Amino acid sequence: MAAFAADSDLLxxxxxxxxxxxxxxxxxxxxxxxxxxxxxTGKTLAGRNVTLDLNEVTRVDTVGAHLLDRLRQDIMDSxxxxxxxxxxxxxxxLIAAISKDERIEFRPPAPRLNALVGLVADVGRGMHSAWTDxxxxxxxxxxxxxxxxxxxxxxxxxxxxxxxxxxxxxxxxAVPIIVLIAFLVGCIIAQQSIFQLRYFGATIFAADxxxxxAVRELGVLLAxxxxxxxxxxxxxxxxxxxxxxxxxxxxRVMALDEVEVLILPRMLALIVGLTLLAFLSTMxxxxxxxxxxxxxxxxxxxxxISRVDYMMTMDNFLVGMIKAPFMALVIGLIATIEGMNVEGxxxxxxxxxxxxxxxxxxxxxxMDGIFAMFFTAIxx
Amino acid sequence: xxxxGTYVDRGAPPAHRDAIIRVRDLAAGFGDRLIIDGLDLDVxxxxxxxxxGASGTGxxxxxxxxxxxxxxKRGTVEVFGVDLGEASLKQTLAxxxxxxxxxxxxxxxxxxxxxxxxxVPLREHANFSPRLMDEIAMVKLDLVGLKPAAAxxxxxxxxxxxxxxxxxxxxxxxxxxxxxxxxxxxGLDPIGAQxxxxxxxxxxxxxxxxxxxxxxxxxxxxxxxxRIAALGDKKVLAEGPISDMRRASHPWLKAYFNGPRAxxxxxxx
Ligand SMILES: Nc1ncnc2c1ncn2[C@@H]1O[C@H](COP(=O)(O)OP(=O)(O)OP(=O)(O)O)[C@@H](O)[C@H]1O
Ligand SMILES: [Mg+2]
Numbered sequence: 001m002a003a004f005a006a007d008s009d010l011l012x013x014x015x016x017x018x019x020x021x022x023x024x025x026x027x028x029x030x031x032x033x034x035x036x037x038x039x040x041t042g043k044t045l046a047g048r049n050v051t052l053d054l055n056e057v058t059r060v061d062t063v064g065a066h067l068l069d070r071l072r073q074d075i076m077d078s079x080x081x082x083x084x085x086x087x088x089x090x091x092x093x094l095i096a097a098i099s100k101d102e103r104i105e106f107r108p109p110a111p112r113l114n115a116l117v118g119l120v121a122d123v124g125r126g127m128h129s130a131w132t133d134x135x136x137x138x139x140x141x142x143x144x145x146x147x148x149x150x151x152x153x154x155x156x157x158x159x160x161x162x163x164x165x166x167x168x169x170x171x172x173x174a175v176p177i178i179v180l181i182a183f184l185v186g187c188i189i190a191q192q193s194i195f196q197l198r199y200f201g202a203t204i205f206a207a208d209x210x211x212x213x214a215v216r217e218l219g220v221l222l223a224x225x226x227x228x229x230x231x232x233x234x235x236x237x238x239x240x241x242x243x244x245x246x247x248x249x250x251x252r253v254m255a256l257d258e259v260e261v262l263i264l265p266r267m268l269a270l271i272v273g274l275t276l277l278a279f280l281s282t283m284x285x286x287x288x289x290x291x292x293x294x295x296x297x298x299x300x301x302x303x304x305i306s307r308v309d310y311m312m313t314m315d316n317f318l319v320g321m322i323k324a325p326f327m328a329l330v331i332g333l334i335a336t337i338e339g340m341n342v343e344g345x346x347x348x349x350x351x352x353x354x355x356x357x358x359x360x361x362x363x364x365x366x367m368d369g370i371f372a373m374f375f376t377a378i379x380x
Numbered sequence: 381x382x383x384x385g386t387y388v389d390r391g392a393p394p395a396h397r398d399a400i401i402r403v404r405d406l407a408a409g410f411g412d413r414l415i416i417d418g419l420d421l422d423v424x425x426x427x428x429x430x431x432x433g434a435s436g437t438g439x440x441x442x443x444x445x446x447x448x449x450x451x452x453k454r455g456t457v458e459v460f461g462v463d464l465g466e467a468s469l470k471q472t473l474a475x476x477x478x479x480x481x482x483x484x485x486x487x488x489x490x491x492x493x494x495x496x497x498x499x500v501p502l503r504e505h506a507n508f509s510p511r512l513m514d515e516i517a518m519v520k521l522d523l524v525g526l527k528p529a530a531a532x533x534x535x536x537x538x539x540x541x542x543x544x545x546x547x548x549x550x551x552x553x554x555x556x557x558x559x560x561x562x563x564x565x566x567g568l569d570p571i572g573a574q575x576x577x578x579x580x581x582x583x584x585x586x587x588x589x590x591x592x593x594x595x596x597x598x599x600x601x602x603x604x605x606x607r608i609a610a611l612g613d614k615k616v617l618a619e620g621p622i623s624d625m626r627r628a629s630h631p632w633l634k635a636y637f638n639g640p641r642a643x644x645x646x647x648x649x
Contacts, residue, residue, distance in 0.1 A: 028555060031508050061555040061587060063512075066519050094586035098519055244490075244536075344536020347491035 017049045023056035026064025038067045042074030050075055055086035062098055065091075069099040133359075140337050141329075144267060147259040162265035170231045171273030175280060178226050182281035185218060186210065186288025194297035203297050207307035210289035215312055215320045219282025221368055224327040227274050228360040232335040235266055236356035239339025240349045248340075267332040274328035278321060315380050323371050327364050334360040398425040399458075400558055400590045401446060406455035408438075408445040414453065415441045417614040428584060428591040430601045433611030434632065439594040440484055442611065443560050446592070447481060448472070459558070477505050480551035484562040484594075486543040488535040494521070494546045495531040501553040520549040525575050540567040548576075552583070561593040565600050573597060577604040598645040610636075 020041070026034060052068070054060075060068070072082040087095065113121065151158045193206040239262060242248050251258045286308060293299040338356035342349050401423040409415045415438040423429050433439050444450040446457050448464055457464050460478060462471050488497050498517040502508055508516065521531055524545040535543060544567050551559055565573040577600050583589040595601060601608055602622055609619040610633055618628050625637045636642065 028506050028508075031506060031512060035509055035512050062519060062523070062552075063508075063516055063555070066515060067512075070515070090586040093582060097523065097582055097586070344534060345490035 017051060018045065019051045019053055020045065021053045021056060022068075023058075025059045026057055026068065027059055027061045028063040031063050031067075034064065034067050038071045039074075042071050045075055046078035046080065048075065048080045050080060050082050052082060052084045053086050054084060054088075054091060057087075057091070060091050060094060062094065065094045065098040068095060072099070136337055137333055141333055143259055144263060144333070147257055147264055150257075151260060151264060157260060159261060159265045162261075163269055166266050166269035167273055169234070170227065170269050171276055174226060174230055174273070174277060177230075178223050178277050178281050179284040181226065182214075182219060182222050182284035183288040185222060186214060186285035186290075187292045188288075189213060189218070189285075190289040190292035191296055194293065198297075204299060204303070204307070206297055207289070207293060207299060207304045208311050210293070211286060211308040211311045212316060214282050214285035214289065215316050217320070217368070217372075219285050220278040220320050220323050220327065221364070222285070223274060223277040223281040224324070224331065224364045225361055227270065227277065227328070228331045228364060229357055231270065231273075232331045232360045233353050233357045235332070235335035236339040236342075236353045237349065239263075239336055240342030240352055243340060243342045244344060244349065263332075263336045266336070267329065270328040270332040271325045274331070275321065275324040278324040282320060319371075319375050319380050323368065326371075327367055330363045330367060331360040334363065399423065400425045400460060401592065402456075402458040403446065404456045406442075406445060406457060407453040408441060408450050409453060414614060416445065419455075419611075419615050421609060421616055421619075423590060423592055425590055426584065426588055427606045428580060428593065428604055430605035430608045431592070431594045431611060432596065432601065432608060432636065433617075437611045438614065439611055440562055443562055443592070443594060447479075447560060477554065478556055479558040479560065480554070480556035482544075482547050482551045482559070482561045482564055486535070486547040488538075488543060488547055488550070490535050493532050493534055494526070494538070494549075497535070497546060498550045498553050501550065505554060516553070517549075520552055521546075523552065523579065524549045525572065525579075541569065541572055544568060545572075555587055557588070558590045558592070561591065561595070563594055563596065565595060565597045570599075573600065576600075580604050598642050602645055 024030075052072070068084075072084075075082050084092070084095065190206060190210050193209045194203055197203050197206050197209075239248075242262075248258050248262075251261055290301060290304045293304050294301060335356045338352040338359070342352045399422045401421070403419060403421040406419045406421075407414055407417045409417075419442065421442075431439050431442070441450055445452050446459070448457075452465070459475050462475050464472060464475065467475070488494070489500065492500070495514070495517045498520050499513050502513050502516060518528060518531065521528065526542060526545050526549065530538070530542060530546070535546070538546060544564060548561075548564060551561075565576050568576060580589070580591055580593075581604060584591065591604075593600070593605065595605075605622065607619060607621055608625050610617045610625065610628075610630075612630070612632055617630055618625065618633060622637070625633060626642075628634065628637065
């Protein structure tokens with residue numbers, strides 16, 4: 001026997017009552033076939049006076065009951081009438097609980113915008129959100145400065161423990177990876193510049209090149225990019241999940257300032273940590289350069305150091321180091337703002353964390369460019 | 381769900397006893413600390429079992445250990461006659477399709493709307509047309525007493541009680557034979573809690589649902605539950621219908637079932 005059936009072969013002339021015998025299992029397992037059957041039968045019996053006979057139905061679950069209801073509604077909507085017979089008590093309770101007076105609307109999805117209009121709208125939205133990004137960064141920077149001011153007036157409010165904890169995470173724990181990367185980049189640059197300068201017999205100047213590059217640009221840039229990826233994303237995720245679980249709200253209602261409690265210690269840890277890391281990374285870059293110069297370029301360590309000593313003026317050194325705290329500030333701002341913008345869903349946490357990393361790396365590079373122009377303009 | 385009157389036709393647990401969950405000598409915990417130790421429990425097909433116990437006695441841990449979310453340290457758990465400790469992946473999956481779980485905090489997927497949440501089990505384990513999926517989701521919403529407007533809201537936009545109801549609708553999506561409820565009525569208003577009891581009883585009568593319900597709600601215990609198991613000292617302290625519980629001698633049970641709140645609940649019925 002089929003798992004279910006609706007027997008309605010002989011159609012009497014319309015107007016006379018008609019008996020529809022249903023049988024088998026009306027359950028979710030047979031939903032697809034049942035739905036076809038219901039829709040076909042509903043059309044055939046449109047406008048008739050039908051008695052649904054459930055005597056041979058063995059099982060009904062909510063899906064079956066809903067489909068029975070749909071069949072009844074279809075017939076009644078087309079001007080017919082229905083009644084149910086032979087339902088067991090528990091079946092009639094279920095059917096009564098499921099059936100409703102109004103029909104459930106089946107709404108097709110909303111039509112999509114024209115592709116070109118959609119593209120233009122997207123670009124517009126992107127521009128607008130870039131602008132609101134900038135304004136929110138500035139206003140957030142303001143609240144951080146204000147809270148820093150309050151802490152300077154009342155140093156007891158500074159969260160030293162939290163600062164030290166984050167300094168360890170941001171700074172100390174990042175030392176191995178940043179030193180390694182900077183060292184390798186130093187090696188690569190030395191190898192390339194020696195290879196190119198060899199044609200001119202100017203191998204020795206590779207040392208000058210490496211030291212200027214490492215001290216002015218590479219050391220701080222590498223450290224900043226690593227910190228943005230490592231710690232910026234972590235801050236966004238931490239603050240975002242606190243936001244999701246209403247922990248930030250809890251901090252606020254306890255008359256605490258979330259900027260002071262959460263953000264200031266992280267921001268300071270970033271500033272101190274990135275400055276120290278930038279220095280280490282510069283040194284590692286030089287060390288990598290020195291090693292390759294010795295092995296591949298035949299420049300002895302003494303000569304290398306004397307070239308570095310000659311090139312690395314206080315100006316050059318400051319140009320590199322001064323950038324670190326500013327980059328840290330921007331990384332921290334972006335990370336915390338993105339974290340604060342997390343909404344209720346896990347998905348938005350993911351989107352915000354990605355945005356935090358992408359935006360802060362982008363901003364680090366933009367800032368590096370701006371600094372370069374600035375220092376050129378003031379002859380440093 | 382109807383809310384007229386306080387009389388509920390309870391239906392009856394079947395006379396024939398057939399264990400749908402059988403727990404023997406179960407021990408579970410975290411690290412070295414056992415939360416449950418040497419616990420035995422049977423849940424019969426078609427019954428509504430209420431699990432009570434002071435906060436932190438391990439009701440949620442017991443539920444999670446039966447479901448398999450907390451690894452057990454010792455003992456056996458059989459559900460639908462399948463020993464979940466020995467079962468193959470296929471058997472476990474088959475068992476998991478036949479039960480529904482309502483977590484204490486809802487555990488709705490935060491990036492899906494209520495309707496999409498309810499449709500997750502439908503989509504994964506059944507082959508419904510899009511129209512039928514939408515309709516069934518709306519039917520379940522209506523069943524648990526949510527307005528159709530709630531269908532397109534995200535979990536972060538729901539109230540506490542609405543989260544409970546939406547999670548219940550998801551647990552009921554595939555008409556499970558067995559349902560685990562962790563404090564289903566906490567966070568519901570009294571009318572909502574009453575509706576909930578009636579819904580559970582209706583589903584038991586119509587679909588033969590078996591219910592494992594952790595609850596602190598004395599009204600629910602009195603109205604909906606056939607049998608109560610009280611947890612304490614890492615074991616089941618006592619089990620039986622609520623009349624037995626009221627006569628129990630254990631001090632915690634005495635305080636629980638004969639306290640002022642319990643007397644008020646009993647007076648209502
Ligand atoms: N993930 C976990 N890690 C460590 N300990 C846990 C964990 N989950 C629960 N516990 C401990 O297990 C014990 C029992 O917790 P459980 O959540 O089962 O309590 P409960 O009986 O459900 O209480 P309530 O009525 O408040 O929900 C508690 O002491 C709790 O600290
Ligand atoms: Mg619990």
